[in-house]
Amino acid sequence: MNELLKLLSRYEIESNTKDLIPVLTHNSFSEKNNSRYVFLGQFAYRGIVATWVFENIAGTGTQLQHYLGNLLSQKRLESYYEKWKISKVRIASTAQIDQQKHIFVYAVLGYIVENASEEQLQEFVFNQFIASADHLLPSVYKHKNEWDKLVFLCKQEFNQKPKLITTISDDKTNKIEVFLNDEVIGLASSISFKYAKKKAITAALKHITIEIEKKLTKSPVYIENEKIRKENLEVEKLQVKQVRQEKHLLRNKTHQEKMAVRRQLIEKEAQELDRKRKEVKQKLKEKASKKGVNTIYREYTAEEIAAMSVSKRRNLQDKGIISKGIN
Structure with missing residues (x-):
């Protein structure tokens, strides 16, 4: 129902939900039904379109007749049933409308004929039925003239x-x-x-x-459509912005996780280096604690150094126990 109200308001045709209920009510399940609107849509609306075609389209009478028949064919009318989203209206729980979609479209057209002004009708006919039917034009039509x-x-x-x-x-x-x-x-x-x-x-x-x-x-229709177009553009911009923000946040999160792993690795390496440094320091302490009278790591007097053999002195110098300058 909302889609139909939007369609009619686009052409400034007065309408309300209460008036549209009979339009969407088939005579097979209610006495207050759309049969009179269907009649008006089948014949009055068809006549309005025929007049427009006669005044604006080139071709013989037979060609115009075929063109009009294609414009208002059952298959094309059924496409408007989907386009105007009449299928979303709960017409009746027991309604079987697979073969009667065009009937509801005729009813809508009849309602438009009854409530629209001449100018509104002409605009509706052209925008909804003529503008999208170039492929149906008679073959004599000169596209490039x-x-x-x-x-x-x-x-x-x-x-x-x-x-x-x-x-x-x-x-x-x-x-x-x-x-x-x-x-x-x-x-x-x-x-x-x-x-x-x-x-x-x-x-x-x-x-x-x-x-x-x-x-x-x-034109009010153009102004309204332009407003809708700009609103849709703003929505698209916001969606694009949101996608970019999500990607940015995802990149930041991935980078943070990567840096956290790297920091853990660096910290682990630092701890390992500190452990090795402490281990070396501890060994040096242990080595220093071994120095004494009964070990080679004790301190030697000048007389002891002078009395020891050359190989022993050189061995102690290589170990750093005595200075190399002492002979």
């Missing part, structure tokens, strides 16, 4: 057909002017008629698209 594009845009937006006027000066220069409501919207001059015409039409197209853009930016 600039003049046809200009005529289409002028008729659609200003309800007027542009006029192209050519004047040739004395020096045989072709001056091409494109008029819309007595206003020049495109102008070009050249010796070549073909070049001047193409350039003038291109200038007119540029002028018209700028005017359409100005008109569009003031």
